[in-house]
Amino acid sequence: MKRPPKVLALFDTRTPIPPEQDLSAELQTVDWQTEANVLVALGELRVAAEHLVLFDDLEVLNQKLTQFAPDVIFNLADQFRNNRALDQNIVSFLELHGLPFTGCGSTGLTLCKHKAISKKILSYHRIHVPGFTVVARGRRATRPRRLKFPILVKPLKEEASYGISQASFVETDEQFQERVQFLHEKHEQDVIAEEYIAGRELYVSVLGNQRLQVFPIRELVFREVPPEEPKIATYRAKWDEEYRKRWGLQNQFAESLEPGVARKIITTCKRIYRLLTIDGYARIDLRLTPANEVYFIEANPNPILAAEEDFAQSALRAGLSYAQLIDRIMRLGLKATRT
Ligand SMILES: Nc1ncnc2c1ncn2[C@@H]1O[C@H](COP(=O)(O)OP(=O)(O)O)[C@@H](O)[C@H]1O
Numbered sequence: 001m002k003r004p005p006k007v008l009a010l011f012d013t014r015t016p017i018p019p020e021q022d023l024s025a026e027l028q029t030v031d032w033q034t035e036a037n038v039l040v041a042l043g044e045l046r047v048a049a050e051h052l053v054l055f056d057d058l059e060v061l062n063q064k065l066t067q068f069a070p071d072v073i074f075n076l077a078d079q080f081r082n083n084r085a086l087d088q089n090i091v092s093f094l095e096l097h098g099l100p101f102t103g104c105g106s107t108g109l110t111l112c113k114h115k116a117i118s119k120k121i122l123s124y125h126r127i128h129v130p131g132f133t134v135v136a137r138g139r140r141a142t143r144p145r146r147l148k149f150p151i152l153v154k155p156l157k158e159e160a161s162y163g164i165s166q167a168s169f170v171e172t173d174e175q176f177q178e179r180v181q182f183l184h185e186k187h188e189q190d191v192i193a194e195e196y197i198a199g200r201e202l203y204v205s206v207l208g209n210q211r212l213q214v215f216p217i218r219e220l221v222f223r224e225v226p227p228e229e230p231k232i233a234t235y236r237a238k239w240d241e242e243y244r245k246r247w248g249l250q251n252q253f254a255e256s257l258e259p260g261v262a263r264k265i266i267t268t269c270k271r272i273y274r275l276l277t278i279d280g281y282a283r284i285d286l287r288l289t290p291a292n293e294v295y296f297i298e299a300n301p302n303p304i305l306a307a308e309e310d311f312a313q314s315a316l317r318a319g320l321s322y323a324q325l326i327d328r329i330m331r332l333g334l335k336a337t338r339t
């Protein structure tokens with residue numbers, strides 16, 4: 001009989017942790033929820049699982065790869081030396097080693113992380129994207145005339161809504177310049193400024209390498225936000241429970257989408273996934289306008305995998321238990337052909 005696969009779960013950390021340190025305390029915290037959930041799931045599957053925490057020491061990773069000789073890396077490391085832009089480099093390192101890993105390869109991660117390049121590719125293929133401009137650090141923040149207010153000013157390469165607050169929504173050139181400067185200086189980030197697309201906020205979870213499965217669509221609803229106010233998944237809107245309660249923010253399954261619209265969303269998301277060379281699993285964030293136009297906002301390869309988050313919830317609704325989902329992701333990682 002074939003032996004069960006050896007799986008190395010690879011985690012990141014914001015502060016260095018000695019490789020031999022016991023993680024039980026960390027795994028109890030919200031910050032480590034995904035890691036904890038995945039370890040439990042791997043425990044339920046017929047695999048030999050070990051884990052390693054990566055801060056910036058590739059030597060430790062090399063040693064582990066030699067000693068344990070995993071068949072596949074379950075990749076949950078999306079920052080290196082506190083830098084979230086380096087997730088693609090971690091994966092590139094695994095690609096250099098010729099090691100199978102879960103989730104998205106380096107090209108997909110690179111294209112999706114750059115919020116301007118991904119939009120250029122998609123707009124070439126006639127997928128609706130918001131009008132945008134990039135203002136690199138050291139550049140003057142002047143708004144091109146073609147870009148119409150209201151505008152949302154965001155870091156060019158971030159995630160989890162870092163740097164996005166209500167003040168990101170700007171309606172005058174003065175506010176525009178102020179916010180761009182703030183992101184340049186305080187967040188040390190280049191900036192993308194996008195036309196604000198009013199509409200429903202939809203999250204579409206996709207699983208697969210070649211053959212793609214799209215799970216039931218989720219929506220962030222802004223129940224208590226007055227109709228004329230901007231509706232934005234800001235940092236607080238995502239992570240501050242009290243704030244979410246106050247404004248009636250809730251992640252739920254998208255209700256009453258017309259069947260034709262739902263089909264259009266599914267086809268569009270599969271095209272986006274392929275055009276951005278994503279593999280493994282991803283969550284695609286969209287806006288659906290009152291006229292039922294589908295606008296691309298962002299693609300998130302390797303989205304948060306915690307059991308209670310949108311991706312796993314969507315998979316569950318499609319009939320995949322959490323352990324089954326982790327199993328599918330692991331097997332897709334084993335089979336991926338990237339380089
Ligand atoms: N062009 C836009 N129009 C309307 N809302 C937007 C736009 N861009 C971003 N948003 C809002 O801001 C949120 C975060 O933006 P996003 O680009 O996904 O950043 P992050 O990568 O940090 O999640 C989105 O989920 C959406 O609510």
Ligand SMILES: [Mg+2]
Nearest residue numbers: 160161285298
């Ligand atoms: Mg997002």
